[in-house]
């Protein structure tokens with residue numbers, strides 16, 4: 001059976017492609033490589049095209065006739081969406097509409113949509129369940145909520161099955177296959193903190209220390225990217241077995257504060273994360289997720305999350321590189337150095353191999 005994965009060259013999509021291939025599906029990836037990397041597509045065919053190209057979308061869907069579409073392709077930076085909402089509505093809303101239309105024409109019967117906990121806006125209760133009102137507070141969240149509505153309405157009208165997954169904060173990396181998080185620019189806490197630990201001069205900016213949380217920093221729910229991929233696979237299998245369409249949150253129901261993440265990184269790498277508290281960006285973006293989830297830390301999960309992004313030899317060579325004052329990329333051992341196809345063979349060779357199994361929490 002063939003599955004189309006849009007955004008399969010991106011962080012979460014590339015882990016999904018791998019999970020689908022391992023489960024025996026044939027995978028075709030559609031990605032315009034705007035934020036993804038061709039080198040991340042290890043299995044299946046990569047078609048470099050945009051959701052904006054309706055002709056190419058239609059041709060691709062009719063050529064491969066996938067039984068299901070996994071739709072990860074999107075722009076997903078909150079701050080950027082506030083600065084350029086039209087672009088976000090075009091890429092995320094029009095892009096999803098183009099894809100849906102072509103998929104329905106080609107007879108696709110299952111649609112799995114990547115949504116986000118950002119659709120909930122300011123949390124009124126915690127933990128956030130699927131019944132929590134969905135009132136986003138930024139264009140990114142709205143663009144995803146519009147996408148959800150289009151998928152659910154089209155499915156109802158035209159007899160398609162769907163799963164809509166609202167993820168909390170994806171983190172971690174594949175333990176064996178050189179996949180990982182490499183957003184450029186990077187906005188996610190764990191890769192940024194690992195970089196700050198590696199290069200002391202790059203101080204990590206901690207947004208706010210006055211949250212109503214035990215240590216004053218923002219608490220979020222981090223979910224391992226391999227657990228996300230596993231949940232999507234189970235979602236597909238659920239639909240294949242005739243299960244009902246659904247909207248589901250994907251998180252752990254465990255909160256972790258920024259300071260806890262930094263402490264965990266320091267424990268795993270034995271390196272200090274230089275950091276500085278700033279509050280202005282928080283106020284600008286209007287994003288304030290304090291007490292999103294209960295402050296209960298499962299230590300083994302958090303350690304797994306961090307360790308899965310660092311390989312052991314990376315940590316030790318990183319230490320020696322810092323003590324010798326030599327700045328060498330080969331010392332990183334951090335998943336955020338995932339190479340591009342355009343990178344030199346030497347840099348590609350130095351890509352990351354994380355090493356610990358994931359939690360299997362889901």
Ligand SMILES: NC(=O)c1ccc[n+]([C@@H]2O[C@H](COP(=O)([O-])OP(=O)(O)OC[C@H]3O[C@@H](n4cnc5c(N)ncnc54)[C@H](O)[C@@H]3O)[C@@H](O)[C@H]2O)c1
Nearest residue numbers: 007009010011012031032033034035036050051073074170
């Ligand atoms: N990373 C997270 O923590 C998180 C949390 C909640 C939801 N999500 C959702 O998960 C999905 C994947 O996120 P990610 O972190 O892997 O992001 P990512 O930027 O790594 O991946 C997105 C991929 O989509 C591609 N793309 C973007 N616009 C496209 C277009 N018009 N045509 C074709 N390809 C296009 C990009 O090149 C990239 O490969 C997104 O839909 C995002 O909203 C992510």
